[in-house]
Amino acid sequence: MAMATDIAALLADQAPLPGHEPWPRYQVDALLWTDIGRLLGAGEGDLLGLWAERDAVHLALRAPTLPSPCVISLPVTDGAFPSIGHHHAPAIRLERAVHDLYGFIAHDAQDERPWLDHGAWGVRVPLGVPEEVSPRDPADYPMLQVRGEGLHQVPVGPVHAGIIEPGHFRFTANGETVVRLEQRLGYTHKGIDGLLTDVALPQAQRIVARVSGDSTVALSFAFARAVEAALGIAVPERAQVIRGVMAELERIANHFGDIGAIGNDASFPLIHAYCGIFRERVLAACDALFSHRLMMDEIIPGGVVQNISAAGIAELVAALDEIEPRFAQIVRLYDDTPSLQDRTCFTGIVSNELVTRWAAGGHVGRASGRDFDTRRDLAYAPYLGLTLAVPLFKSGDVDARVRVRIREVEESIRLLRRWLAALPDGEVIVNIPRIGEAREGIAMVEAFRGDVLVWLRLDADGRVARCHVRDASWFQWPLLEAAIENNIVADFPLCNKSFNCSYAGHDL
Amino acid sequence: MRTLLFRSLLSAPVTMGAPKPEIADLEEVGAALTARARKLFGRSISIREVDAGSCNGCELEINALNNAVYDVERFGIRFVASPRHADVLLVTGPVTKNMKVALERTFDATPAPKWVVAVGDCAAGCGIFQASYAVVGSVADVVPVDLHIKGCPPRPIDLLRGLIALMDLATAGKRA
Numbered sequence: 026m027a028m029a030t031d032i033a034a035l036l037a038d039q040a041p042l043p044g045h046e047p048w049p050r051y052q053v054d055a056l057l058w059t060d061i062g063r064l065l066g067a068g069e070g071d072l073l074g075l076w077a078e079r080d081a082v083h084l085a086l087r088a089p090t091l092p093s094p095c096v097i098s099l100p101v102t103d104g105a106f107p108s109i110g111h112h113h114a115p116a117i118r119l120e121r122a123v124h125d126l127y128g129f130i131a132h133d134a135q136d137e138r139p140w141l142d143h144g145a146w147g148v149r150v151p152l153g154v155p156e157e158v159s160p161r162d163p164a165d166y167p168m169l170q171v172r173g174e175g176l177h178q179v180p181v182g183p184v185h186a187g188i189i190e191p192g193h194f195r196f197t198a199n200g201e202t203v204v205r206l207e208q209r210l211g212y213t214h215k216g217i218d219g220l221l222t223d224v225a226l227p228q229a230q231r232i233v234a235r236v237s238g239d240s241t242v243a244l245s246f247a248f249a250r251a252v253e254a255a256l257g258i259a260v261p262e263r264a265q266v267i268r269g270v271m272a273e274l275e276r277i278a279n280h281f282g283d284i285g286a287i288g289n290d291a292s293f294p295l296i297h298a299y300c301g302i303f304r305e306r307v308l309a310a311c312d313a314l315f316s317h318r319l320m321m322d323e324i325i326p327g328g329v330v331q332n333i334s335a336a337g338i339a340e341l342v343a344a345l346d347e348i349e350p351r352f353a354q355i356v357r358l359y360d361d362t363p364s365l366q367d368r369t370c371f372t373g374i375v376s377n378e379l380v381t382r383w384a385a386g387g388h389v390g391r392a393s394g395r396d397f398d399t400r401r402d403l404a405y406a407p408y409l410g411l412t413l414a415v416p417l418f419k420s421g422d423v424d425a426r427v428r429v430r431i432r433e434v435e436e437s438i439r440l441l442r443r444w445l446a447a448l449p450d451g452e453v454i455v456n457i458p459r460i461g462e463a464r465e466g467i468a469m470v471e472a473f474r475g476d477v478l479v480w481l482r483l484d485a486d487g488r489v490a491r492c493h494v495r496d497a498s499w500f501q502w503p504l505l506e507a508a509i510e511n512n513i514v515a516d517f518p519l520c521n522k523s524f525n526c527s528y529a530g531h532d533l
Numbered sequence: 534m535r536t537l538l539f540r541s542l543l544s545a546p547v548t549m550g551a552p553k554p555e556i557a558d559l560e561e562v563g564a565a566l567t568a569r570a571r572k573l574f575g576r577s578i579s580i581r582e583v584d585a586g587s588c589n590g591c592e593l594e595i596n597a598l599n600n601a602v603y604d605v606e607r608f609g610i611r612f613v614a615s616p617r618h619a620d621v622l623l624v625t626g627p628v629t630k631n632m633k634v635a636l637e638r639t640f641d642a643t644p645a646p647k648w649v650v651a652v653g654d655c656a657a658g659c660g661i662f663q664a665s666y667a668v669v670g671s672v673a674d675v676v677p678v679d680l681h682i683k684g685c686p687p688r689p690i691d692l693l694r695g696l697i698a699l700m701d702l703a704t705a706g707k708r709a
């Protein structure tokens with residue numbers, strides 16, 4: 026049989042499983058699973074996620090020939106499945122995580138080292154058939170070997186020098202030039218996949234909101250949409266727009282934080298100071314409107330918790346009026362300061378080939394020419410029917426990642442103004458119906474750092490039987506290893522900040 | 534750029550928009566903090582932040598203490614890069630099993646006298662992650678804690694109030 030060269034052709038004869046919304050889920054056999062893996066490796070589609078439950082592995086993907094993303098599921102009967110990572114490198118870390126949590130072996134995997142399991146849990150494969158084991162020395166981990174004349178290694182972390190999350194970086198350098206960076210993550214692993222197995226819906230909702238605090242709005246948004254898709258709930262229009270308002274406020278608050286922090290790491294504290302003020306102004310407005318600076322637990326299945334009053338709208342518009350002209354000044358300052366651009370231009374370059382292969386979302390993808398934004402390309406309310414300017418750069422360096430953020434702040438402010446000027450009337454929440462049968466839902470939302478995916482299955486009683494969250498960071502962290510190559514060690518903080526991947530969102 | 538720098542020099546300290554009442558308390562809280570730090574240490578306090586497994590929400594708010602609005606250095610609070618330079622450890626998150634050793638080592642590396650503040654509901658014993666195989670528990674389950682600051686995450690002003698409470702405790706010689 027000639028090998029199909031197109032994922033749509035492979036799936037054409039498959040009937041989607043019932044009760045999975047809004048995108049189809051197909052049960053596949055090992056052969057079809059492998060063929061799809063091979064096609065992903067050949068660049069025929071994007072890997073959107075790979076996760077497991079007790080008796081199956083699931084893979085979410087998107088392909089230009091398919092009308093929508095889909096999930097393929099392979100039942101696991103003998104504790105193993107064919108490796109996708111063997112054909113498509115972006116799956117490697119996901120498969121290592123699946124192995125650590127469920128014990129499923131990815132056949133033909135090139136990297137069989139543990140990933141999230143540092144030997145400290147006291148139990149092996151906690152979500153499969155758990156087995157008590159005595160702790161291993163966490164340092165007992167085979168880092169990749171780098172050989173060559175004049176090379177030395179610099180280990181950094183897990184506890185870093187700043188107020189940031191923990192992770193370990195092993196630099197191999199020649200003089201001050203980085204030859205290789207190897208990351209070791211998983212320090213903040215809290216067992217979220219386990220906590221999201223057979224849990225009451227409100228509890229699941231609170232856990233998902235805390236997968237990565239900086240993206241709490243986007244994560245709750247995706248969770249709510251997945252539940253709503255599963256149960257066929259229509260959310261009131263006013264609630265949809267308020268969700269959009271919160272999502273864009275979260276985006277600009279984080280982008281201000283990042284632009285400032287990048288400025289700081291490039292020894293330009295003035296930008297840091299101003300962006301810190303902008304961020305603070307946004308958070309104060311969020312606090313005034315939603316009684317929470319980060320707007321945690323505000324989006325729930327069925328709508329939003331709090332309505333916005335006319336005074337609230339005025340408060341937000343006033344904040345935007347203050348910020349917008351001052352931000353424009355800071356952007357001009359960035360443009361007019363060659364000494365700053367000397368640090369950001371041509372530093373930490375990621376190729377278009379890599380961001381495409383990894384389907385890296387957010388500023389990491391768009392700075393290297395990957396033209397994708399969930400809000401436009403897998404549009405959802407309140408972005409449906411809007412024309413959204415998606416900034417795109419080609420240079421793939423720190424400068425481009427800064428500029429993507431700048432343009433996105435401007436676009437978010439435009440969206441906010443438009444929504445706030447004409448907020449639809451009506452309710453902001455509807456009840457969640459009892460369906461009496463198991464249902465499944467999936468959703469993707471554009472968080473400030475890229476697309477997040479939430480998949481879930483609700484049982485007949487409306488409990489969450491299983492939920493999985495995939496943060497944008499999974500497909501960005503590996504590219505940071507590539508970005509720093511041939512840069513000097515001292516530029517690592519700058520490159521790292523320009524990515525600003527989430528440790529918590531990745532470690533789960 | 535020069536104009537901007539010049540204007541920054543001449544303009545009043547930053548307050549944008551109508552601040553929330555608690556931010557209006559900032560100067561007062563700050564002054565209380567400075568007075569206590571002087572009395573207790575005769576200098577500023579040095580703080581080392583340790584994320585022992587947080588969701589990063591607490592880090593965002595701790596970071597905010599350094600922005601130009603809170604600007605806590607003016608109250609004599611300094612965030613330092615090494616535990617060896619720290620008087621106080623601010624610890625966030627439920628302590629994950631993967632971070633337990635790192636937290637213990639950081640604590641051991643901090644010279645006495647030292648104080649530990651558990652920041653956030655997770656650090657104080659967050660129910661939400663507690664049931665997990667991957668979590669040891671609250672910060673107090675791993676290192677001795679002098680003070681808990683509640684909140685998910687605590688607001689920056691709550692963090693400052695917490696530090697005042699810590700110094701009152703320390704002056705009174707009470708150790709947890």
Ligand code: SF4
Pocket residue numbers: 235238586587588589590591625626627652653654655656659684685686687
């Ligand atoms: S207390 Fe809340 S904000 Fe802080 S780490 Fe825990 S979940 Fe995140």
